[in-house]
Amino acid sequence: MEKTALQNAVFRVSPLSEDEWNAFAACWHSVSYKRKAVLTSAGEVEHYVYFVLEGVQRAFYLDEKHEATLVFSYTGSFSGVVDSFQLQKPSRYYLETLTTSRFLRLAYPDFARLTNQFPAVERWVRLATAQALAGVLERQIELMTCSAEEKFRILLTRSPHVLQLIPHKYLASYLGLDPATFSKLLKSVRL
Numbered sequence: 759m760e761k762t763a764l765q766n767a768v769f770r771v772s773p774l775s776e777d778e779w780n781a782f783a784a785c786w787h788s789v790s791y792k793r794k795a796v797l798t799s800a801g802e803v804e805h806y807v808y809f810v811l812e813g814v815q816r817a818f819y820l821d822e823k824h825e826a827t828l829v830f831s832y833t834g835s836f837s838g839v840v841d842s843f844q845l846q847k848p849s850r851y852y853l854e855t856l857t858t859s860r861f862l863r864l865a866y867p868d869f870a871r872l873t874n875q876f877p878a879v880e881r882w883v884r885l886a887t888a889q890a891l892a893g894v895l896e897r898q899i900e901l902m903t904c905s906a907e908e909k910f911r912i913l914l915t916r917s918p919h920v921l922q923l924i925p926h927k928y929l930a931s932y933l934g935l936d937p938a939t940f941s942k943l944l945k946s947v948r949l
Contacts, residue, residue, distance in 0.1 A: 760788065764809045764862055767834060771889065772882040782879055785868035790860045797838075798853040804842035806863040810835050813859025814923050817851050818931070827931040830856075830924060837861070840890065843869075844883075856924060901934055909933045910943040 761783050768774065774782060786809065791797065798804050800820065808815075808831075815837050819826045828851060831837035842849035843866060873880040900912055913920065913933060920929060921944075930940035 760811055760862055761786070763811065763834065767809065767836070768882060771886045772878070774876075774878050774882065778876045778878050781876065782872055785872060786862040786864050788860065789863050791855045791858070793855055793858050795855045795859075796852060797855065798842070798849050798851070800850055800852055801848050802842075803846055804839040804849055804853075805866050806838060807840065807843050807869065808837040808861040808863045810837050811860040811862060813861075814856040815853060815859060816856055816924075816928055816932075817853045819851050825931060826934075827928045830920065830928075830932065832923060836886070840887070844887070856928070906933070906935050906939050907943060907947060909935070910940070910947055914947070 764783065764786060765779065768779075768782070788811075791813075797806075797808075797815070810831050810833050812833055814830060814832045816830050817828045817837075817839060819828060837853065839849040839851050839853055841847070842851075846866065869883075873883055900909055904912065910933065913929070926940060926944065927937055930937045933940065935943075
């Protein structure tokens, strides 16, 4: 069942042959974490990429003056600090669970071996990374050009379920809004 969900997510990007899929699937292993577990810290190299079976996570940036939520992941999505993972360079970000979470995870040595051994797996990684980048660029446009209300409406149109899944302070951070503005929008904006 777990690997079926992973297979569906992988094949939506690019299908693999039976041999490719079997080799790929064999490298993903189940792990679970409690709420508020830090999976990756800034300064560490990301050793895993995750497929979320259950739960909600966030990647965020933190320094002495700022905390900014960058992205959320939840059931059926991939998670991890992807740039650190693929480049094997220290992360600038943190990855934490917001709720108890279950994953399938792939270790970097297996990832490197699979992408070297199977061109179709490397193609899948390239396409998945390009899709993720397209989403990041779209979000960047929204952050730079939209009003607070427009950002709020876009979020609720794209992912209406997040209001029940994710604490509002993190949603406000994700949208680049202060919590008071987010609270006002929550009370006044109707879709």
